[in-house]
Amino acid sequence: MNDKAIIFNKNAEKVAFDKGHRQKINFNISQYDRAVVNGKQRYDKLEIAKQRAANIKHKTLAQLDKYLVEFETNFTQNGGKVLWARHAEEACAQIVKLLKEENIKKVVKSKSMTTEEIKLNDQLEMNGIQSLETDLGEFIVQLAGEKPYHIVTPAMHKSRQDVADLYHQKFQIDPQSTPEQITAYTRSLLRDEFQQAGAGITGANFLLADIGGIALTENEGNGLMSMAFPKIHIVIAGIEKILPSVDDLNLFWPLLATHGTGQHMTVYNSIVTAARHQSDSSTQMVVVLLDNGRSKLLEKSRQRSALSCIRCGACLNVCPVYKNIGGYTYDTTYTGPIGSVITPHMQGMKENKHLSFASSLCGACTEVCPVKIPLHELLLLNRAQAVSEGWTLPSERFVMKNATRVLKSRKLVDFAGSSTKNLVLKYFFASQWGDKRTLPKFAKKSFSQLWRERNE
Numbered sequence: 001m002n003d004k005a006i007i008f009n010k011n012a013e014k015v016a017f018d019k020g021h022r023q024k025i026n027f028n029i030s031q032y033d034r035a036v037v038n039g040k041q042r043y044d045k046l047e048i049a050k051q052r053a054a055n056i057k058h059k060t061l062a063q064l065d066k067y068l069v070e071f072e073t074n075f076t077q078n079g080g081k082v083l084w085a086r087h088a089e090e091a092c093a094q095i096v097k098l099l100k101e102e103n104i105k106k107v108v109k110s111k112s113m114t115t116e117e118i119k120l121n122d123q124l125e126m127n128g129i130q131s132l133e134t135d136l137g138e139f140i141v142q143l144a145g146e147k148p149y150h151i152v153t154p155a156m157h158k159s160r161q162d163v164a165d166l167y168h169q170k171f172q173i174d175p176q177s178t179p180e181q182i183t184a185y186t187r188s189l190l191r192d193e194f195q196q197a198g199a200g201i202t203g204a205n206f207l208l209a210d211i212g213g214i215a216l217t218e219n220e221g222n223g224l225m226s227m228a229f230p231k232i233h234i235v236i237a238g239i240e241k242i243l244p245s246v247d248d249l250n251l252f253w254p255l256l257a258t259h260g261t262g263q264h265m266t267v268y269n270s271i272v273t274a275a276r277h278q279s280d281s282s283t284q285m286v287v288v289l290l291d292n293g294r295s296k297l298l299e300k301s302r303q304r305s306a307l308s309c310i311r312c313g314a315c316l317n318v319c320p321v322y323k324n325i326g327g328y329t330y331d332t333t334y335t336g337p338i339g340s341v342i343t344p345h346m347q348g349m350k351e352n353k354h355l356s357f358a359s360s361l362c363g364a365c366t367e368v369c370p371v372k373i374p375l376h377e378l379l380l381l382n383r384a385q386a387v388s389e390g391w392t393l394p395s396e397r398f399v400m401k402n403a404t405r406v407l408k409s410r411k412l413v414d415f416a417g418s419s420t421k422n423l424v425l426k427y428f429f430a431s432q433w434g435d436k437r438t439l440p441k442f443a444k445k446s447f448s449q450l451w452r453e454r455n456e
Contacts, residue, residue, distance in 0.1 A: 004331065005354035012325040012358070013436075021157065025326055028156045029317050035262025036314070042254070042264050053251055054372035057308035060242055064298065067209040067242045068289065074212025078274035080285045087292050088118035094288060095120065095201075095234060096127050102232060104129065104198030108190075110216070110223035111135035112203030113311060114236045114290060116148055117333040120201070132197070134190050134222035136183060143170055149327040151334065152260050152313035157326060190222070200226035204237040204287075205310070206252060210245045213273035214287065217253060217266045224268050233272070235287040239294055240307040246271065252310060255370040259312040293346030303378050306341045308371045315365035315375055321358055330355065337365035337375045344382055350391045356382035399428070410448060418442040 015021055040046055060067055072082045085091035099107065107124065109115065109131055121142075124131040133142040137154035141147060144166055148154035155163065160179055167182055168175040177185070194200075202223050204214040214235050216223050227233045243252065249271075257263045274285055298304050316322045316336030327335045332343045332355070340355035356379045365375040386392065406412045416424075421442040433439050445453075 002351055002354075004351050008329060008331065008354055008358070011329045011331075015326045015329055016324045021326060022324065024157060024159050024162075026323060027159075028153065029323060032153075032262065032317050036259065036317075037262070039258040039262035039264060042258065049251060049255060050370050050372050053255055053310075053370060054308065056244070056248055056251070057371050058305070060244055061240070061298065061304055061307055064239065064242065067244060068239060070209040071207050071212055071242060072289075074210065075273070075287060076212070078212050080212070080274045080287060083286060083288045085288055085290045085292070088290075091118050091236060091288050091290050091292070092120055092123040095236070096123060096129070098232070098234070098286065099124075099129055099199060100127070102198060104232070106130045106132070106193075106197045107199040107201050107234075108132050108134050108193055108197040108222075108226050108230065109138070110200070110202040110218065110226040111138050111154070112201070112236060113148070113151060113333060114203050114238055115201060117292065118236070118290065120236070131201075132190070132193055134193070134220075134226060135218075136186055136220060136222075139186060139190070140166065143167075147328075150313060150316060151311055151336075151338075157328075194225045194229040197226075197230045199232040199234055200228075200230040201234045201236065202226050204235050204241055205256065206249065207237055207242045207287075207289075208246045208249075208271070209242055211271075211273055213246070213271050215243075215246075215249055215253070216270045216272070217256060217268070219261070219263075219267045221268050224270055227270070227272060231283050233285045235285070236290060237287065238290050238292070240298075240309075256310050256312050259314040259368070259370045297342060297345040300345070300381075303341070303345065303381055305373050306338065306345075306375075306378055308373055309338050309342075310371060312370055314368040314370065318364040318368050320360055320362065320364075325358075337379065338373070341373075341375060341378045341382060344386070349382070349386055349389060353382070353386035353391050356386065399432075414446055414448060418444045 043049060075082055083094050085094060105128065107129060109121075111133070115121070121131045133139045135154070138148065140155040140158065140163055141149065144158075150156040158166075163179075163182060164175050164177050167173050167177060167185070171185070173185060174181075202216060205217050206215040207213075208215060214237070216227075218224070243249070253269060254265060257266045260266075272285070294307060297307055313336075315338050316327075319336050322336040330336075330339055330343075332339050332347070332352070334342060337359065340358060343355055344352040359376070359379050361376045361379065363376045366373070366377070369375060418441070422439075425439050425442075430439060
């Protein structure tokens, strides 16, 4: 077992038995569940919409190179600039270089999991550039010195009082402040920052190949202001975010809103194709297209469907494992079922194979996915790949080899009595089974023995 797996298991046990933490996350997820049930009522035939979205994504991934070139061509013709990044280091280096060339010391950021993936904030800080998160949830976790806890709701692990205490500590405001008061205070605090920042950095929910534009959906307006006020707008997006046409948004935007927050539609939906004034050289729009392991996943004919993900977070909210061990235990940017599927391919199977084993395989994630990714099947494929590539312990291989030999032979299964079998379980499997579960016990008679007795 590698170090990451050992740390994962220790943290999982610690968090799972933290009742306070579980109460917070389960309360917040229950609020989401109610909203999503109501949001789905807008659909007469939800499964048809999901299947259409899955088909579009499947087609796009099969011709990803074509659509990426089409996007670059059209976006460049609109007056924008496209940068390609093979990995996180290259993406950060190109962004830092651009900011230094423009002598920019402060940037405002809209919520973007892709920037978290490449650890952009850390790189900006190392180069003397202040980076300020402007999404309320992201602002809260940045203020607390933490990372996003959830793909959609970065501060899901915090209660109202936790946030009020944090603001009291940082800004000396009343510790009994309501969420509305905290939101108003944050809004006034950030207003000047938008105007003073030299650059705005956002992600992109979708890249639109046919018009060469980006689509951004949000609820607070901070993304729109991050694009509008600064003289430079930098977009960082994974290469899988491509959609063939702007017309596809009438399908994907509502699906994302409904499965992400339970809304019929998010409040602000923007389509941006270039800088504000093409004739004004002081304004720029740059899109950084990030690979960072996505091509490796694309090579897998079956697992590549995971790249269809639209980052709605629905699979996290139904996952019994996520709801017990929380977001930070995964120690990855993308958590829950989708994170467990894609992280081993993007960051290495050897170091991250344990994530694919942290699942009950109940299939709830597959059921709720708006683009019909067969997540529980992909977790099994990851497990099979980890075994075939030899990323298992010698003790695991020994146990599985001999268990297979015994279980395939009726004579060997029935060779010993139940008491002997139970002793074998106790001494050879108890440590793997864990001290929080009771080992099952063999019945006194096997099924074959009972069958013979009843049919003789």
